[in-house]
Amino acid sequence: MYLLRSGAGILLIGALLGLGACTRSSESAKQRHEDANSAAGKLGKAAHTVAVHTEKAAQVAGRKLAKAAHQAHEGWKEAASESKE
Numbered sequence: 001m002y003l004l005r006s007g008a009g010i011l012l013i014g015a016l017l018g019l020g021a022c023t024r025s026s027e028s029a030k031q032r033h034e035d036a037n038s039a040a041g042k043l044g045k046a047a048h049t050v051a052v053h054t055e056k057a058a059q060v061a062g063r064k065l066a067k068a069a070h071q072a073h074e075g076w077k078e079a080a081s082e083s084k085e
Contacts, residue, residue, distance in 0.1 A: 027035075035041050 036045070
């Protein structure tokens with residue numbers, strides 16, 4: 001009973017009730033399927049595909065940029081060592 005009287009107990013019960021509400025879905029599987037086949041659902045799928053492809057392209061660009069930065073640094077070090085000679 002002490003747990004229920006404390007603020008921590010109230011927060012714990014609130015969190016458990018909140019998590020229970022988040023895990024339940026009022027939509028049926030059929031309704032979700034119909035929503036996915038609507039115009040907005042198809043647009044959402046297309047947006048997701050674009051986002052995935054954009055992320056992959058950004059990763060490739062990042063690797064190329066890192067390689068170019070490494071090459072520039074190596075060139076900088078080489079020029080510095082040549083100027084000391």
